[in-house]
Amino acid sequence: MAEYKAPLTDMNFLLYQVFNADKMWQQLPQLNEQVDQETAIAILQECAKIAEQKIDPIARQGDEIGVSFSLDSDGRGKVKTAPGYKEAFDTFVEGGWPALGGDVNYGGMGMPKVVSAFMEEMLCSTDISFALYPILTAGAALSLAKHGSEELKQRYLTKLYSGEWSASMCLTEAHAGSDLGIIQTKAVPQADGSYAITGSKIFITGGEHDLTDNIVHLVLAKLPDAPAGPRGISLFLVPKFNVDENENLAERNNVSCGSIEHKMGIHASATCVMNFDGAQGFLIGELNKGLACMFTMMNFERIGVGIQGMSAGERSYQNALEYAKDRRQGKALDASTKAIKQPDSIMVHGDVRRMLLNMKAFNEGSRALSCYIAKQLDYATFGSGELQQKGDQLSALMTPLAKAFFTDLGFESTVAGQQILGGHGYIREWGQEQLVRDARIAQIYEGTNGIQAMDLLMRKVVASKGALMNVFIEEVTDYIESQQENPAMSEFTAPLSAALADLDDISKLLLTKSVEDINEIGAAANDYLHVFGYTAMAFVWAKMAQVSLSQQDSDAKSSQTEYGAEFYQSKLHTARYYFNRLLPRRLSLLATIKSGSESLFAIEDELF
Numbered sequence: 088m089a090e091y092k093a094p095l096t097d098m099n100f101l102l103y104q105v106f107n108a109d110k111m112w113q114q115l116p117q118l119n120e121q122v123d124q125e126t127a128i129a130i131l132q133e134c135a136k137i138a139e140q141k142i143d144p145i146a147r148q149g150d151e152i153g154v155s156f157s158l159d160s161d162g163r164g165k166v167k168t169a170p171g172y173k174e175a176f177d178t179f180v181e182g183g184w185p186a187l188g189g190d191v192n193y194g195g196m197g198m199p200k201v202v203s204a205f206m207e208e209m210l211c212s213t214d215i216s217f218a219l220y221p222i223l224t225a226g227a228a229l230s231l232a233k234h235g236s237e238e239l240k241q242r243y244l245t246k247l248y249s250g251e252w253s254a255s256m257c258l259t260e261a262h263a264g265s266d267l268g269i270i271q272t273k274a275v276p277q278a279d280g281s282y283a284i285t286g287s288k289i290f291i292t293g294g295e296h297d298l299t300d301n302i303v304h305l306v307l308a309k310l311p312d313a314p315a316g317p318r319g320i321s322l323f324l325v326p327k328f329n330v331d332e333n334e335n336l337a338e339r340n341n342v343s344c345g346s347i348e349h350k351m352g353i354h355a356s357a358t359c360v361m362n363f364d365g366a367q368g369f370l371i372g373e374l375n376k377g378l379a380c381m382f383t384m385m386n387f388e389r390i391g392v393g394i395q396g397m398s399a400g401e402r403s404y405q406n407a408l409e410y411a412k413d414r415r416q417g418k419a420l421d422a423s424t425k426a427i428k429q430p431d432s433i434m435v436h437g438d439v440r441r442m443l444l445n446m447k448a449f450n451e452g453s454r455a456l457s458c459y460i461a462k463q464l465d466y467a468t469f470g471s472g473e474l475q476q477k478g479d480q481l482s483a484l485m486t487p488l489a490k491a492f493f494t495d496l497g498f499e500s501t502v503a504g505q506q507i508l509g510g511h512g513y514i515r516e517w518g519q520e521q522l523v524r525d526a527r528i529a530q531i532y533e534g535t536n537g538i539q540a541m542d543l544l545m546r547k548v549v550a551s552k553g554a555l556m557n558v559f560i561e562e563v564t565d566y567i568e569s570q571q572e573n574p575a576m577s578e579f580t581a582p583l584s585a586a587l588a589d590l591d592d593i594s595k596l597l598l599t600k601s602v603e604d605i606n607e608i609g610a611a612a613n614d615y616l617h618v619f620g621y622t623a624m625a626f627v628w629a630k631m632a633q634v635s636l637s638q639q640d641s642d643a644k645s646s647q648t649e650y651g652a653e654f655y656q657s658k659l660h661t662a663r664y665y666f667n668r669l670l671p672r673r674l675s676l677l678a679t680i681k682s683g684s685e686s687l688f689a690i691e692d693e694l695f
């Protein structure tokens with residue numbers, strides 16, 4: 088496997104030249120106090136060092152050795168992480184990284200999402216398994232900070248931010264995955280105001296491990312008299328060890344790990360069966376509003392899972408590029424090098440270039456889009472008035488997009504990288520097959536990509552009667568208009584405009600069809616999400632092209648460009664590649680959507 092190199096230049100290009108994050112920070116008082124360009128650059132540089140030097144080296148043995156399960160002296164399940172994980176985690180904690188995005192009132196650093204999203208990318212590119220422990224903890228802390236009582240926040244948040252404790256998210260049960268409304272875990276009110284939690288959760292990431300002294304589980308459960316379905320779900324905090332009033336660890340709670348799963352990938356991440364046997368739990372937020380509280384965490388995690396997909400794609404690209412430059416097979420089709428006996432590098436072959444450029448365009452496009460969505464989340468969290476409202480609307484609309492689109496493209500990129508390595512991509516030695524195995528889960532957990540597509544089309548587009556999508560369409564329309572006086576941009580804005588018009592048309596068509604036949608929505612959802620994805624990615628590629636063109640102009644006038652002329656040339660080439668060869672994918676998706684649902688539902692179940 089090629090050594091990981093964090094794409095810091097690209098990150099800084101996005102933050103300060105494309106999305107003007109520094110200006111946003113100055114505009115929002117809460118952020119203005121916490122962060123400026125210099126601080127953010129230093130943070131990302133330090134994070135790159137940890138990722139490259141501390142986490143990257145443990146990923147391979149994490150995959151090979153994985154986590155192991157045994158019973159402690161009391162017969163409770165315990166999980167040992169792979170060699171090197173505890174040391175790497177301790178280094179991560181010593182650096183203060185678990186506090187990065189945390190609430191400043193409880194020891195957090197209050198950094199915006201646009202910065203923490205890039206930290207997540209670097210962690211995931213080096214080792215998704217490792218990254219899951221702190222990323223899930225950060226998501227749980229966010230939910231607690233937003234919905235927890237003051238007492239709970241005082242008792243638990245500080246230790247989650249300090250990294251002394253970690254957290255897990257306990258939703259899934261054996262019979263209830265996508266459909267959380269049918270969970271059976273019970274919460275019985277106790278005289279002291281706490282709840283006795285009883286039930287079994289499966290597939291719980293980081294439910295048990297040896298990295299931290301305590302694990303704080305956020306658990307979905309129902310009171311005995313709760314309304315049926317999703318409206319009867321409440322959220323509880325259930326610590327592995329109870330905590331006394333001085334915030335010291337007290338007696339062990341009745342929650343334990345029953346077993347761990349043996350999986351296709353992310354072997355160093357503990358995926359646990361968690362049994363709650365009358366464990367003491369504390370309500371977070373209001374009774375029966377647990378799903379809404381959990382969604383604070385899930386929305387955060389969903390963007391994080393999208394970033395996971397992109398991170399695996401980035402790593403795949405770095406690995407495949409190094410291999411392709413080195414590997415010599417066959418000759419270029421054009422005759423120029425045929426006289427020389429030695430075979431050419433496989434970089435000369437159109438098919439290899441296609442796969443490399445697909446990966447490059449998807450990775451850089453996803454990174455830009457994730458930065459755009461993170462910026463909307465920051466407006467939603469730290470902004471006010473119209474800015475906040477728009478940030479809220481756009482982040483709600485684009486969260487399922489980020490999760491599903493980036494993970495689909497990320498997986499495609501890991502497979503493309505594997506293909507570039509030929510047979511060497513399939514065997515263990517080169518590390519590429521681990522990327523394929525590790526990336527695959529991101530399309531499944533945190534709500535499958537099928538569920539994300541339904542969330543986008545049903546809950547965001549149809550339920551708002553198109554209003555949320557119109558916010559996006561207006562934003563892009565304004566951008567295209569702003570470039571009308573810039574002829575150099577027309578090669579990008581003209582196809583972007585056509586894609587936007589098609590997105591608008593298909594959204595309206597589906598709104599009409601949803602009234603006539605609701606099955607049209609289920610049939611169209613996945614393709615619709617991808618049409619939206621390719622269009623949104625074209626928007627950010629146009630923005631990147633615009634900056635690159637203007638930087639080239641300033642270079643021509645012989646002033647120094649910020650990142651060097653080659654950086655902008657590469658961006659422009661990749662932008663053109665995206666518009667010429669990837670954006671057209673939307674056309675076949677549109678044709679599929681328009682073909683309707685009939686052929687999907689006409690066939691009787693017995694005929695499958």
Ligand SMILES: Cc1cc2nc3c(=O)[nH]c(=O)nc-3n(C[C@H](O)[C@H](O)[C@H](O)COP(=O)(O)OP(=O)(O)OC[C@H]3O[C@@H](n4cnc5c(N)ncnc54)[C@H](O)[C@@H]3O)c2cc1C
Pocket residue numbers: 256257258259263264265266289290291292293350358528531532533534535536537538541
């Ligand atoms: C490694 C790993 C780690 C995990 N970590 C956690 C964790 O930390 N915490 C946690 O709570 N859970 C976790 N999960 C569980 C994960 O989130 C679920 O597996 C996932 O949400 C899907 O649920 P399911 O497996 O029950 O599939 P099902 O819900 O049974 O879905 C099966 C198929 O049907 C489709 N489907 C179902 N309902 C619909 C619908 N209404 N419309 C369209 N299609 C539908 C799905 O898209 C899927 O293709 C983890 C799972 C794994 C494998």
